[in-house]
Amino acid sequence: MECVPLFLSQTHSQHFIYARKHESNESSSLPPDRTLFLANLPVDCTKHQLARFFKSSGPVENIVFETEHTSEDNSEGSSKNQGESLAPPICPLSPLPPSLHHTAHTAHIIFLDSSAIPLALALSTSAKRKHWPPDSDSEEPMGLRYYLAQYDALHPPLEIAKRHADTYMEHFEFIRSFTKPKSKYNKGEAIVDAEGFTLVTRGGAYGNTLGGGVAVASKKFQLDAATGKSQEPERRKKKKKEKPDFYTFQIREQKRKDFMHLRRNFEEDKIRIAKLKESRRFKPY
Amino acid sequence: MAGKRKTLASESQRPSKRPHLVEDDAEQNISDDGQVPTYNPDNEEADSGEDSESDAIVEDDGNATQARAPAEPLRPSDAHSVWKAPTTEELHQLKEATELFKSSAFKLKIDALVPQIKPRQTSAQLLEPLLHALHQHIGSISPLSPQHPLQAARKLRKINGVQVLYTTPQPRDDTNWKVSFEKPSNIQIVGSWAHQMSVIGRDGVGFSVDLNVEMPSSLFQEKDYLDSRFFHKRSYYLAVIASSLVSSELDLDVQYDLPEQNPRRSSLVVRPKKDGKYDLQKLNASVRIILALPLDSPIAVSRLSPSHANIRVPNSSTLPPKPTPFYNNDILRCMTPTAHLLLMYSAAKEITHFKEATALLRVWANQRGYGKGNKTVFGFEALGSWWGFVLAYLVWGDDERSLKNVGTKKRKGRKPIGKGLSSYQMFRATMDFLASHDFVEDTVQVRTISGPKPPHFDFAGTSIPVFVSPSTVFNFLSGVPVSSLELLRQDAHLTLKALDSPSSTDTFELMFMRDLRDMQLRFDTIIRLDISRAVLPEPVVDHGSRNAAIVSQLDKILKQALGSRAKIVALVQTPSKPFLSTESQPPEPTVIEVGIILDPDNAPRLVDHGPPAEDPEACERFRDFWGEKSELRRFNDGRIVESVVWELAGKSTGERLQIPGRIVRYIVGRHLQIPSEDVTVFNTQYDGVLSIPPDIANRYSTVAPATAPEAVQRLVVSAYDELVKDIKAMENIPLGLVTSSPVSDALRYTAVFPTLPLDMDAYSLLPDHAKYVPATEIVLQFERSSQWPDDLAAIQKVKMALLEAIAQLLNTSGSKASVALDRNSDPIEDHVSLEIILPSGFAFRARIYHDREQTLLERLIADRNTPEYKRKHFQTALHHHLKRFVHAPRHHAALHALHHRYPSYSHTTRLVKRWLNAHWLASHISPEAMELLCAHVYLDAGVREPPSTGVSGFSRVVTLLAEWDWRESPLVVPVYTSASMVDRTHRVVFPPDILNQAQERFTKHRAVDPRLSRGAWSIVTEEDLSGHIWSDSVDSIIAGRAKDLAKATFDYLRKSMDDGELDIKTMLLHPTNDYDFLIHLDPSVAPRYIENLHADPSLWKSATKYANVRMDATSVYGTVPRVQFDPVRLLFEDIRRIYGDNLVLFYDPMGGVTMGGVWNPLLRNPRPFRVLLGFSSMPVDSGGKDNKSSTQKPNVVLNESAVLAEIQRLGKGLIKNVVVQGVRASVLCGRSEWYEAC
Known part of the structure; x- marks a missing residue:
């Protein structure tokens, strides 16, 4: 791991970035x-x-922050819906200014050419002072301007909010209708398999069974069983009939x-x- | 070992002492069991240690008890012996503990307490040689022949400077009687020391051993009771003893002590000099030499009845002289010591637990200022022996003659209590008696058990409290102000209440362990009177001192002047210390403190009504009392009455509560001519810190600055009602509004500043540091509908659509409404709200409560297929949902009710919030948690009444924070029970069944998280048994810091009381030198700067130079109001989020322009580098010794300067500069805990 000191503009302090050649593992793309x-990147780095900072080493193709990684993983799961591409598009809300990273976050930087890597790693030993932020007149708003921009972005004009909500719901409805499991069973018909057995299914929320007329338990029951809640009324029925003070031995x-x-x-x-006494709690004054 | 043997010996005698009832019962138990109680010596021994309770009394052997008790229960064989057959002894013991005492724990605690307050046997023996020497010395003083009193005094002074304290009227040159000294007829030890009933006094008073010296009767003549002649002779006698002790070789400090500055009660206090012959350092005791009259003295007791006038003032010879009850009683006092000794002896012998019960009673009294020490309730300075007699009275009952003598009223005596009661039962019975008895109306004369009956005096018509001791006719309570006894009654009443209610706090501690004398906590209004310039209407004759005469006058006039405004008016004084007999008498203490417990309903009254005009006599009296303040007025209902009107500039409750202070100031000026500057009233309501400076408030809002805060608070409430009505009336929205719940502290009157409506036209003219628009939060609930999707993210979008529709409609009616998204929000959580600025200028934020979200989340959490990381995510979402939509409205409703129940609650909470804000803690403690803290002092006032002013409430919350042991116990606040209670007089009790559950959960939580990384405070309510809903964010650092700041604040409050001046702004000034670094912000862009306590008014004054110049050009925030936009807060939140546990940041959200931060000290220790360390690091040299450092990973530490530079970039435009401070290690409290926690 090489360590690149950054001289922070306007102060005498240094920030240290650690760089290393990416070690691939299979899951990574x-x-x-x-x-x-x-x-250990600065929290406000974009x-x-x-890209500008590493321009001297070579042209940069892409940069992936660690936060993006995880969010990608999450979205993978949902992207399997084939209907996504067909769905009506969602009208976006006003774009938010980039969010601030957690301290000491990490990133992968992908250069166009592999020859840039040694050059970039050599930065750690080069005597040249490296300033941060690399361009003093950054176009990204910071501080007060950042918060003002953020506030305004979080207050979309009413029309945009309306359009966003409406299109989102259209999208949502579309996806739902698309992904709704098409049951191969019809209501009211008993399901009989090839060997002539009747399939027993779980009951619906209101006692209707999806398949035939044979059901075992409602979803509610299932849920209760899963959460460990018990059916109170049933238990109450099993009240003790024995009298607690009938026999002498009981008394x-x-x-x-x-x-x-x-x-x-x-x-x-x-x-x-005794414990309290040891801690001298009994001296009133 | 000796102690143990003794115990066994007493053990064998035990059964015979037991009351029979208990024994029978126990035997029954055993036969039921079918087991024969076998005497097992092994068990017996084990039990013997536990029976410490009666040993402590019988043997008074503190050492032995202490050594034994902790060792016994830990014996391993005991652990599985729970099922062994019980012995009779054990049965007795257990029965007794549970039935005769409040609980077994209570009994054990009493057993532990008693040895602590009594003298140790071993050290008591140290006193013996001194007492012998004194006896010898005093007995051998050579007699002095009769002389003229003044001559004798001069002679004595010449010898070694000892003063003779003659009393008024002073002897003159023409007096024809003589003073002399003869050998005392008897010297003996009397008082509590004589029968091991001494209880250690407070404030270093220690034990006091009374040595009674009986003057020979030959010194006195029959007429000596007249004109203080007896007291002159007595003073001379005492001075002779003092003089002889001073010149003796006993190495003693000989001091005069005048209880209540009364020279008629003078005594000598003798303390051995340090490193002298008799060193008593170990014992902390002093010997008090008191003089007594022998039984056969020529002075006739019958001459000393309260109606006799025994002082003849020469110049008032035309009038019949006034009776001198106090003077007479002081003579009687000198006849009592021996008689009282005998009485106490027989009481102790006759009543089983007399000594222990008396000890408890005296500790109880000492903790409440009814005894020697600082801040003594007036009249109780030297009344130690009274407590024993109260107990004796309860057993012995009334004197028959006092019962007959009450004329028309049929007075029934009290039913005596049993002799065999346990100490706790006796204590309780005494409380019951004291709580209900009026010693003025219902005079007490204790029945004489044995011996000749003393003459009977009739106290009817004296209107002084009376408690006459048996055998003598001495009145203990003579000279005790009625107000002191009222305070005593109140204290006893509250004690009973606390004993009866199953409170969560430790009752035992409330009874005996806490110092409850603090004025600020005890009273609502405190007034310091400097009486040095007071003028009494008539010369001091009957009273022993000027001080006592003034107190007795104050007692009368204050009560009459305050009337129903005050429940209690108490007079408190720190008694003067004993002074060396060779020095002249120091001046009397000049300060009397008046403590007033207000009646919250009557105290703010503006007009005092007097008698109607038809009654000229009463009118005359009324006018005479009030002077020029009194005027004849005609009222709306047609009455024409004398009345007193107290005008006020404003009408706020805060100002109205000043009235009692004004009344006292006026009335002491009128009747005692105490100048106004000698009266200091401590009840300023601190209103100044609860509003923004009026000049800027005037520009911010159209509401007149002089409007009472209560009225402003109501404005926002009515604006809210209007808004809800408007939304309900809307027809063009998809779903109708069903209910709305307020959740904002502005709507429950607990916001620090009453919400001011924004003057929309003037907004653009405001400077940037005044542009904050606070929003009042509300929750809306719409009709149920099947249209709602079953998807959490989609629900939020539906909310957005619904809010947008409302916003459109509101905008047509002149409001400014917009849809707002939350920062850093999760798409499945509620994150859309509606911001409304009404035309009136009030801003609201509305959110939609959809109860299906909860079901959906619960289902997802319960689903077995949910992966673990997602379940955590859902759990957080559910937690947020419940907090925002379920707990917050509930909390609001309960506290709203509390505000109506206790009018001062709102003021207390506002002060506490301001204080926590000013000390930079509010950024870590939710306002709801603060409100619950305040509710606690109202609902669980312990042995006090709930406070009736905000200031006293504030002091109590501060004390609560300083005393609360949050590591060991939760704070229990029954707000919901209180809200549902109709009857206001009853004490609110937390439901005991769920209290146990809460305790269990607390114990569990502490076991799971012993380091208290969160939820250090557990504030339990009926709806929140874990106690963490509102105090989740409080970790041990914050809790510790709060405790320390509370202690410091309380010390300041106490000190300022003694100094006589209190500056609230100084109290709220936060010390910043404990922080590692300070971030200074630019005040001109901090929108809440005007809320800052120490805001610089020149900032907005300079802007007013040209009132009509628009500030758009220079303004950062522009002309459009941004609701709840506070970049300082946003920056603070971001820093906290980004740096996590690297640092802890503090600041005052109310306009603070400095943030203070503390580094996590652990990150300063070098550690090997890893990628995910979680902090911004820099490499450090690993010391040079390690040669292979090139191959090894470098060690790193936290890069503090880079982080600060980063913070500076994050706060560009807001931050002026960052200052790094050198802090001594572990100055900030909680730092050491941090070490542990990490």
Whole structure:
């Protein structure tokens, strides 16, 4: 891991970026030979700034921040819907200014050419002062201007908000209709398989079964079972019919238990008080 | 070991002492069990240690008890012996603990307390030689022949400077009686020390051993009771003893002590000098030499009845002299010591737990200022022996003659209590008696059990409190102001209440362990009177001192002047210390503190009504009392009455609560001629810190700056009602509004500043640092409909569409409404809101509550197919949803109710919030948590009444924060029970069944997270048993910091009370030297700057030079109001989010322009580099020793300067500069905890 010191403009302090050649593993889609892994980037760094910074090493093809990585992974799951491409497009809300990264975040920088990697790594030893931000008149708003821009972006004009909501719902409806599982069973028909057995299915929310007339349990029951909630009313029925104080031995047992309970409490109290005593809690003043 | 043997010995005698009832019951139990109680010596021994309770009394052996108790229960064999057969002894013990005491824990605690307050046997023996020497010395003082009093005094002074303290009327040159000294007829130890009932005093008073010296009767004549002659002779006698002790070789400090500055009660306090012959350092005790009259003295008791006038002032010979009850009683006092000794002896012998109960009672009293120490309730300075007699009275009952003598009223005596009661039961019975008894109306004369009956005095018509001791006719309560006894009654009443309610706080601690004398916590209004310039209407004759005469006058006039405004008016004074007998008497203390507990309903009254005009006599009295303030007025209902009107500039409750202070100031000026500047009233309502400066408020809003805050608060409430009505009336929206719930503190009267409506036209003229538009949050709930999608993200979009439709309609009616998205929001969580600025200038933020979201989230969480990381995500979403839409409205409703129940609650909360803000804690503590803290002092006031002014409420919250042991116990706040209670007089009790659950959850939580990374405060309500909904963000650092700041604030409050001046702004000034670095912001762009306590008014004054110049050109924020836009807050949140646990940042959200940060100290330790360290690092040399450093990864530490530079970039335009401070390690509290936590 090479360490690149950055001289922060207007101050005497340095920030350190750590760079390393990307070590590929199978899951990653990045080209191993021309990708550089960077760690401990400044929180406000943008792709543009990074590209500019490494321009001296070679032209940059793409930059991937770690946060984007994970979000890509997430979206993969949903992108399997074939209907996505056909769905009506969502009218976007006003674009937000780029969000700030967590401190010491990482990125992969992909150069056009693999020859740039050694050049970039050599930056760590070069005597030349490297300033950050690389261009002093950054076009990205910072500080107060950033917050003003963000506030205005978070307050879209009413028409845009309306259009966004409407198109989103159209999109949503479309996707839903597209992905709705088409049941091969019709309501009210019993499902009989090839060997002549009737298939038993789970019941619906309102007691209708999806398949035939044979059902075992409602979804609610399933849910309750999963969450561990119990059916209160049923349990109440099983009330004890035995009388607790009918036989003498019961009364005696009860008394004994009560006494032992008393004794145990007393002992516990005593231990507690002894502890308190040790911590000198009984000196009133 | 000796102690143990003793115990066994007492053990064998035990059963015979037991009340029979209990024993029978126990035996029954055993036979039921079918088991024979076997005497098992092994068990017996184990039990013996536990029976410490009665040993402590019988043997008074503190050492032995202490050493034994902790060792016993830890015996391993005991652990599984829970099922072993019980012995009779054990049965007794357990029965007693649970039935005769409040609980077994209570009994054990009492057992632990008693040895702490009594003298140790071993150290008590140290005193013996001194007492012997004193006895010897005093007995051998050579007699002095009769002399003229003044001559004798001069002679004595010449010997070694000892003063003779003659009382008024002073002896004159023409007096024809003589003073002399003869050998005392008896010297003995009396008082509590004589029968091991001493209780250690507060504030270093220690134990006091009373040595009674009986003057020989030959010194006195029959007429000595007249004109203080007896007291002159007594003073001389005392001075002779003092003089002889001073010149003796005993190495003693001989001091005079005048309880209540009364020279008639003078005594000598003798303390051995340090490193002298008799060193008593270990014991902290002093010997008090008191003088007594022998029983056969020539002074007739019958001459000393309260109606006799025994002082004849020469110049008032035309009038019959006035009775001198106090003077007479002081003579009687000198006849009591021996008699009281005998009485206490027989009481202790007769009543089983007398000594222990008395000790408890005295500790209780000492903790409340009814005893020697600082801030003594007036009259209780030297009343220690009274407590024993109260107990004795409860057992012995009333004197028959006092019962007959009450004329028309049929007075029934109290039913005596049993002799065999446990100490706790006796204590409770005493509380019951004190809480209900009026010693003025219902005079007490204790029945004489044995011996000759003393003459009977009739106290009817004296209107002084009376408690006459048996055998003598001495009145203990003579000279005790009625107000002090009222305070005592109140304290006893509250104690009973606390004993009866199953409170969460430790009752035992409330009873005996806490110092409850603090004026600020005890009273609502405190007034310091400097009485040095007071003028009494008549010379001091009957009272022992000027001080006492003034107090008695104050007692009368204050009560009459305040009337129903005050529940209690108490007079408190720190008694003067004993002074060396060779020095002249120091001046009397000049400060009397008046503490007033207000009646919240009557205190703010503007007019005091007097008698109607038809009653000229009463009118005359009324006018005489009030002077020129009184005027005859005709009222709306046609009455014409004398009345007193208190005009006010404003009408706010805060100002109205100043009235009692004004009344006191006026009335002491009128009746005692105390000049106004000698009266300091501590009840300024601190209103100045609860509003923005009026000159800028005037430009911000059209509401007149003088409007009372209550009225402004109501404006926003009515604006809210209007808004809801408008939305309900809308027809063109897809779903109709069903309900709306307010969730904002502005709508429950707990916002620090009352929300001011924005003057829309003037907005563009405001400077940038005044452009903050606060929004009032509300929650809307619409009709149910099947149209709602079953998808969380889609629901948010539907919300957006719905809000957009409302916004369109609102905009047509002149409001400014827009749809707003939350920052950094999750698409499946609620993140769309509606911002509305009404034409009136109030801004609101409305959110939509859709209850299906909860179901959907719960289903997703319960689904087994949800991957773990997503389940966490859903759980957070559900948590946020419930907090925002379920808990917040509920909390609002409950606290809104609390505001109506306790009118001062709102003021308290506003002050507390301001304080927490000013000390930079509010950014970590949610306002709801603060409100619950404040609610606690109202709902669980312990042994106090709930506060009735905001200022006293504030002091109590500060104390609560300083005292609350948040590591060990949750704070229980029954707000919901309170909201549903109709009856206001009853104490609110947290439902006990769920309290246990809450306790369990607390214990569990502490076990899971012992380092308190979050939820350090557990504030339990009925709806939140975990106690973390509102205090989740509080970690141990914040909680510790809050505790320390509370302590500092409280010390400041207390100190300022003593100094007589209090500057609230100083109290709210935050010390910044504890922070590692400070971020200074630019005040001119901080939109909330005008809320800053120490805001510089020149910033907005300079802008007013040209009032009509628009500020668009220079303004950053422009002319359009941005609702709730506070870039400072955004920056703060971003820094917190970005740097996580690298640093902790603090600032004052209310206009603060400085942020303080502390680095995580652990990140300063070098560690090997890894990619995901989570902080901005820089390489450090690993010390040079390591030669292979090139191959090894470099060590890194936190790159502080780079982070600060980064922060500076993040806050471009907001931050002026960042200052790094050198901080001494671990100055900031909680730092050491941080070490642990990481």
